[in-house]
Amino acid sequence: MSKQRTVYCGLVNDELVGQTITLKGWVQKRRDLGGVIFVDVRDREGFCQVVFNAENLSAEEMEMADKLRSEYVVEVTGVLNERDGAQTNPKIPTGRFELFAESLTVLAKSKTPPIYIEDDLDADEEVRLRNRVLDLRRPKMFNNFKLRHQVTRSIRNYLDNLEFIDVETPYLTKSTPEGARDYLVPTRREAGKFYALPQSPQLFKQLLMGAGFDRYYQIVRCFRDEDLRGDRQPEFTQVDLETSFLSQSEIQAITEEMLKEVVKATKGIDIVEAFPTMTYAQAINEYGVDKPDIRFEMKLVDFTDFAPESEFGVFKSAVSNGGQVKAINLKGQADAYTRKTADALIDVVKPYGAKGLAWMKVTSEGFNGPIAKFFADDNSSNVISERLNAEEGDILFFVADKADVVAASLGELRVNLAKQHQLFDPNALAFVWITDWPMFEYDEEEGRYVAMHHMFTAPQNANPEEVKANPAEALAQAYDIVLNGYEIGGGSIRINNLDMQEQIFDLVGFTKEQAEEQFGFLLNALEYGFPPHGGLALGLDRLVMLLAQEPNIREVIAFPKTGRGIDLLSNAPGYVENAQLSELHLNIRSQKD
Numbered sequence: 001m002s003k004q005r006t007v008y009c010g011l012v013n014d015e016l017v018g019q020t021i022t023l024k025g026w027v028q029k030r031r032d033l034g035g036v037i038f039v040d041v042r043d044r045e046g047f048c049q050v051v052f053n054a055e056n057l058s059a060e061e062m063e064m065a066d067k068l069r070s071e072y073v074v075e076v077t078g079v080l081n082e083r084d085g086a087q088t089n090p091k092i093p094t095g096r097f098e099l100f101a102e103s104l105t106v107l108a109k110s111k112t113p114p115i116y117i118e119d120d121l122d123a124d125e126e127v128r129l130r131n132r133v134l135d136l137r138r139p140k141m142f143n144n145f146k147l148r149h150q151v152t153r154s155i156r157n158y159l160d161n162l163e164f165i166d167v168e169t170p171y172l173t174k175s176t177p178e179g180a181r182d183y184l185v186p187t188r189r190e191a192g193k194f195y196a197l198p199q200s201p202q203l204f205k206q207l208l209m210g211a212g213f214d215r216y217y218q219i220v221r222c223f224r225d226e227d228l229r230g231d232r233q234p235e236f237t238q239v240d241l242e243t244s245f246l247s248q249s250e251i252q253a254i255t256e257e258m259l260k261e262v263v264k265a266t267k268g269i270d271i272v273e274a275f276p277t278m279t280y281a282q283a284i285n286e287y288g289v290d291k292p293d294i295r296f297e298m299k300l301v302d303f304t305d306f307a308p309e310s311e312f313g314v315f316k317s318a319v320s321n322g323g324q325v326k327a328i329n330l331k332g333q334a335d336a337y338t339r340k341t342a343d344a345l346i347d348v349v350k351p352y353g354a355k356g357l358a359w360m361k362v363t364s365e366g367f368n369g370p371i372a373k374f375f376a377d378d379n380s381s382n383v384i385s386e387r388l389n390a391e392e393g394d395i396l397f398f399v400a401d402k403a404d405v406v407a408a409s410l411g412e413l414r415v416n417l418a419k420q421h422q423l424f425d426p427n428a429l430a431f432v433w434i435t436d437w438p439m440f441e442y443d444e445e446e447g448r449y450v451a452m453h454h455m456f457t458a459p460q461n462a463n464p465e466e467v468k469a470n471p472a473e474a475l476a477q478a479y480d481i482v483l484n485g486y487e488i489g490g491g492s493i494r495i496n497n498l499d500m501q502e503q504i505f506d507l508v509g510f511t512k513e514q515a516e517e518q519f520g521f522l523l524n525a526l527e528y529g530f531p532p533h534g535g536l537a538l539g540l541d542r543l544v545m546l547l548a549q550e551p552n553i554r555e556v557i558a559f560p561k562t563g564r565g566i567d568l569l570s571n572a573p574g575y576v577e578n579a580q581l582s583e584l585h586l587n588i589r590s591q592k593d
């Protein structure tokens with residue numbers, strides 16, 4: 001007869017010493033020390049050592065204990081004992097205890113597992129994903145999901161206190177242009193028609209404001225068919241909110257307080273200062289990216305004005321072609337680089353379009369390196385040293401190119417070098433708001449303006465004619481929240497009048513008919529007293545990844561997909577039967593090639 005579990009293995013404690021208790025869990029390790037068998041039993045909370053001794057057990061049970069292997073599931077009852085000082089294991093919290101087994105039941109046997117169930121496992125990720133059930137048994141993984149749960153719980157509590165209500169929005173929606181690629185869902189009822197899985201609940205949450213719900217939130221799955229990276233998955237989770245009648249700063253304040261609550265609930269850290277705010281222009285100018293990592297300095301310094309008077313042809317021609325010259329100073333690391341290794345850093349910036357990366361070391365005799373001869377005169381050396389605060393032992397990196405190439409290249413190099421030389425505290429949580437975003441960016445390929453946030457974002461200028469006259473200069477009432485160099489969320493004040501919304505559609509190239517066809521339901525709703533509203537969405541996976549100090553979001557998603565979008569566990573996506581296809585009125589040109 002199975003007994004009830006008294007406590008998790010990882011939670012045995014002083015109060016239970018001397019008592020008869022029952023544990024249930026997995027065999028981590030078994031050691032036979034001449035007649036006495038020691039077994040570490042593991043469950044989601046940790047380990048407890050169990051001692052099997054012939055004095056307390058039948059011969060049959062001793063034989064069973066002898067046959068225990070890794071990952072067998074057992075039920076053990078016995079008396080909890082405090083171990084002698086000399087024998088305690090200080091590495092685990094329950095290392096001071098052991099259970100003297102008085103009965104043993106094997107609840108399930110296990111084959112030899114293909115991966116070790118331990119935290120510093122260095123198995124290939126594909127092997128881990130294929131064996132995800134075993135992988136998730138590792139204590140570190142369970143802790144990630146406990147953390148994720150604490151995050152969503154504190155968010156729900158916080159929003160609940162502020163009268164936000166959780167409303168579900170559809171997953172089967174309509175495909176809309178712009179943004180990322182949609183996942184399409186065919187339907188047998190309507191030949192040739194498709195639903196799309198939502199990239200976000202954006203329009204629905206706005207409609208809920210039109211409906212007078214006032215404060216909405218949802219912790220919701222979103223789907224985007226994009227190229228995947230470490231911090232992207234085809235399906236991911238947003239903490240999505242929308243409010244009526246609040247200003248940008250009020251929405252930012254609610255979000256900021258929520259994030260502070262999350263940090264307090266999960267890390268016990270009280271962030272008292274307000275999160276810093278930076279304009280988009282300042283972020284690009286000083287950090288090269290719109291999601292600056294402000295845990296360290298090494299800002300980009302502009303030499304565009306100085307380049308024409310320098311002796312260096314590469315700088316001069318970049319500027320005469322309308323480009324820029326900027327630099328960063330990696331302090332005190334000159335000795336870490338040989339000519340070869342400094343030159344090799346070109347590989348970091350090449351993917352961002354840079355054709356060259358110039359560098360100089362600062363020595364007691366002045367600049368040193370391939371381009372140093374161009375900057376040997378007093379004026380050059382003063383200008384460079386002063387602006388970059390260059391001192392002996394520093395190494396300076398320059399990029400001369402089009403403005404966006406300079407920004408992206410040095411922005412990436414800055415982060416890359418900081419990681420390599422550990423220029424920041426890995427435990428730091430550096431939040432920063434990015435505001436004053438451009439409304440539009442020009443898409444060279446399509447030859448038109450596209451919305452930088454989305455087409456429902458309100459411009460700072462309330463006059464649609466003025467926005468249309470100069471779209472390149474128009475700023476949005478939009479805000480992003482960045483943590484340690486990752487965009488963890490963003491939102492905006494939305495357009496709530498028909499005229500402005502129609503003008504913005506027109507500006508990004510929709511005809512009246514197209515706008516009506518795609519967004520008629522929104523345009524229609526805007527005609528019936530639509531309140532001023534705005535909101536934001538946080539990327540839950542990224543936030544948890546950063547709090548857990550994991551390198552990618554797959555570590556905080558129970559069943560993630562690979563970089564190629566494949567679920568290795570179930571082998572999705574997969575082929576379907578021809579009968580299913582024909583029911584959906586689909587014909588696949590080449591099914592199995």
Ligand code: ASP
Pocket residue numbers: 199200201202241490491492535536537
């Ligand atoms: N729906 C937007 C997004 O997914 C966020 C927002 O504007 O609230 O990026």
